[in-house]
Amino acid sequence: MCGIVGYAGPRRAAPILLDGLKRLEYRGYDSAGIAIGQPDGLASVRRVGKIQVLKDAVPKDMAGAWGIGHTRWATHGGVTEANTHPHCDASGKIAVVHNGIIENYRALREMLVKEGVAFKSETDTEVIPNLVAKYYNGDLEAAVKAALAHLEGTYGIAVIHADEPGRIVGARNGSPLCVGVGDGEMLLGSDVMAFISSTSRVVYLNDGEVVALTPSGFKITDRSDRSVDREADAVTWELGAIEKDGYPCFMEKEIFEQPDSIGRALGGRLDQENATAKLGGLNLDRRYQRAVSRVNVIAAGTSWHASLVGTQLLESVARIPAQAELASEVRYRNPVVESGSLWFAVSQSGETADTLYAMREIQRKGANVLGICNVVGSTIARESDGGVYVHSGPEIAVASTKAFTSQLAAFYLFTLHMARMRDMSRAEGERFLAALAGVPDKVRLALAARDRIQAIAKKYSRCRDFLFLGRGLLYPIALEGALKLKEISYIHAEGYAAGEIKHGPIALVCPEVPSVFLVADDPLREKVISNIKEVKARGGPVIAVGVEGDAELEAIVDDFIPVPKMDCRFYPFTMVVPLQLFAYFCALELGRDVDQPRNLAKSVTVE
Ligand code: M6R
Numbered sequence: 001m002c003g004i005v006g007y008a009g010p011r012r013a014a015p016i017l018l019d020g021l022k023r024l025e026y027r028g029y030d031s032a033g034i035a036i037g038q039p040d041g042l043a044s045v046r047r048v049g050k051i052q053v054l055k056d057a058v059p060k061d062m063a064g065a066w067g068i069g070h071t072r073w074a075t076h077g078g079v080t081e082a083n084t085h086p087h088c089d090a091s092g093k094i095a096v097v098h099n100g101i102i103e104n105y106r107a108l109r110e111m112l113v114k115e116g117v118a119f120k121s122e123t124d125t126e127v128i129p130n131l132v133a134k135y136y137n138g139d140l141e142a143a144v145k146a147a148l149a150h151l152e153g154t155y156g157i158a159v160i161h162a163d164e165p166g167r168i169v170g171a172r173n174g175s176p177l178c179v180g181v182g183d184g185e186m187l188l189g190s191d192v193m194a195f196i197s198s199t200s201r202v203v204y205l206n207d208g209e210v211v212a213l214t215p216s217g218f219k220i221t222d223r224s225d226r227s228v229d230r231e232a233d234a235v236t237w238e239l240g241a242i243e244k245d246g247y248p249c250f251m252e253k254e255i256f257e258q259p260d261s262i263g264r265a266l267g268g269r270l271d272q273e274n275a276t277a278k279l280g281g282l283n284l285d286r287r288y289q290r291a292v293s294r295v296n297v298i299a300a301g302t303s304w305h306a307s308l309v310g311t312q313l314l315e316s317v318a319r320i321p322a323q324a325e326l327a328s329e330v331r332y333r334n335p336v337v338e339s340g341s342l343w344f345a346v347s348q349s350g351e352t353a354d355t356l357y358a359m360r361e362i363q364r365k366g367a368n369v370l371g372i373c374n375v376v377g378s379t380i381a382r383e384s385d386g387g388v389y390v391h392s393g394p395e396i397a398v399a400s401t402k403a404f405t406s407q408l409a410a411f412y413l414f415t416l417h418m419a420r421m422r423d424m425s426r427a428e429g430e431r432f433l434a435a436l437a438g439v440p441d442k443v444r445l446a447l448a449a450r451d452r453i454q455a456i457a458k459k460y461s462r463c464r465d466f467l468f469l470g471r472g473l474l475y476p477i478a479l480e481g482a483l484k485l486k487e488i489s490y491i492h493a494e495g496y497a498a499g500e501i502k503h504g505p506i507a508l509v510c511p512e513v514p515s516v517f518l519v520a521d522d523p524l525r526e527k528v529i530s531n532i533k534e535v536k537a538r539g540g541p542v543i544a545v546g547v548e549g550d551a552e553l554e555a556i557v558d559d560f561i562p563v564p565k566m567d568c569r570f571y572p573f574t575m576v577v578p579l580q581l582f583a584y585f586c587a588l589e590l591g592r593d594v595d596q597p598r599n600l601a602k603s604v605t606v607e
Pocket of ligand 1: 304401
């Protein structure tokens with residue numbers, strides 16, 4: 001969603017802010033702007049559309065060594081230049097960029113209008129610079145704090161004042177914000193991407209904190225105005241990891257990175273000696289773990305699909321009752337939190353508002369919530385009671401791919417760990433471990449079907465509706481395949497449990513609606529074959545993702561995509577790969593913006 005960048009230092013701010021905004025593009029946005037402090041006041045440029053449009057509009061030699069920038073994902077008010085951030089107060093001396101939603105903005109706006117303020121936008125944000133102006137008395141930090149006392153809702157903000165050169169005040173409540181600590185310069189960002197080309201030292205803010213920064217340092221204060229001492233963390237992501245590396249877009253690069261990213265998720269966690277998995281970050285003693293009687297998982301979107309696989313696996317392999325739920329539902333349904341239940345919050349970004357708020361609610365009820373996150377230092381990672389980093393490396397494309405397979409890896413590791421504490425024998429542990437260690441190579445082999453998948457995508461990309469069907473562990477993969485296709489190609493797709501089609505969806509089957517079936521060589525294979533025959537009998541085209549060498553399957557379907565043979569519990573890793581590639585090539589065929597699909601944001605930080 002929206003992104004924030006700020007810079008104060010000796011260099012020209014404009015190119016640094018524009019570079020930061022470019023790197024924040026992946027979050028999803030529809031307009032962008034910058035405001036820069038100059039000797040004669042603030043200069044601001046805002047544009048609807050891509051960062052390149054803004055870049056073209058910013059004078060090449062724009063002076064000024066401190067400023068703020070923003071990518072806006074519209075919530076309040078349409079996608080117009082007037083609604084684009086930064087927003088200024090009526091005098092034009094104070095500029096603000098804001099992520100989040102000010103819930104009581106209408107009342108504040110009415111109050112300010114009565115005091116003579118003329119508003120220029122439809123946004124909730126514009127009340128902030130005007131409130132700061134109302135309290136400004138020569139000290140920007142004090143005025144921001146006074147203004148914050150009136151705000152209800154969520155915010156990450158950055159504020160500058162024309163009369164306070166080199167100073168930026170930031171504040172966080174529900175929307176992430178962090179400081180980039182440079183040498184003789186300071187930066188601010190909604191995430192580390194905003195400043196990763198300038199520094200790899202970061203200080204994360206917590207909710208309720210305010211930061212005042214200048215080129216030489218920064219000062220954080222908490223809700224009670226006490227000063228907070230916090231050391232900088234090192235950003236472990238390399239700049240190279242956020243480049244396209246010769247690929248036409250990030251999504252393709254990230255799909256092809258999966259053998260390595262899964263390898264990183266497994267790295268150092270396969271305990272051959274004890275035929276189990278080592279997960280150092282769980283922060284739970286063995287007796288507690290042994291007594292866990294239920295696992296509940298909360299997540300959204302693709303992370304929820306990984307959780308559906310994970311919970312099925314926990315039940316069938318570790319024999320622990322387990323359930324995955326949509327975070328947006330859990331939060332509002334007053335869930336029963338039993339003693340003995342262990343909760344997980346699963347999130348690539350670690351910032352998804354639905355997941356974060358659901359996690360806090362569960363913690364309030366007294367349960368331990370572990371995180372499965374990719375982004376180190378993200379809010380869910382920091383606020384959870386322990387957990388597993390999946391180490392995918394930065395995932396830039398809005399459609400999640402490599403983070404999904406790494407989340408699967410985390411669940412497989414956790415399942416092995418829990419199963420070996422219970423009834424799984426050493427011999428079975430060794431088999432599971434060997435299969436898990438072999439996953440990166442199997443995924444590499446699955447990727448070899450690239451060209452065949454591209455040809456199949458070309459053949460079907462003009463269809464308007466698709467069904468994705470699987471059973472057991474492959475049912476969540478069918479959901480994921482349908483989500484990928486919808487997200488980036490805008491083709492309507494539905495994921496179903498294959499056994500469910502006769503209860504309704506089969507009515508959709510006709511020559512114009514292809515069905516994509518996932519068929520493993522497992523005990524459910526014959527049943528899925530029957531489902532395929534039901535579809536074929538009604539004239540529906542069938543694409544099957546199946547096991548290499550399955551001639552019987554290949555003979556009855558229109559198009560066949562092979563994955564290598566493996567232990568059938570591990571097919572979710574390989575069978576998702578052709579679905580990712582299929583969605584990707586359909587989107588390319590249709591000329592879509594694959595990395596930044598319309599209306600979507602990478603990290604969904606509002607409800
Ligand atoms: O960062 P998270 O994993 O919490 O994000 C959850 C969903 O917003 C995310 O998976 C979304 O569905 C992706 N666009 C899927 O490709």
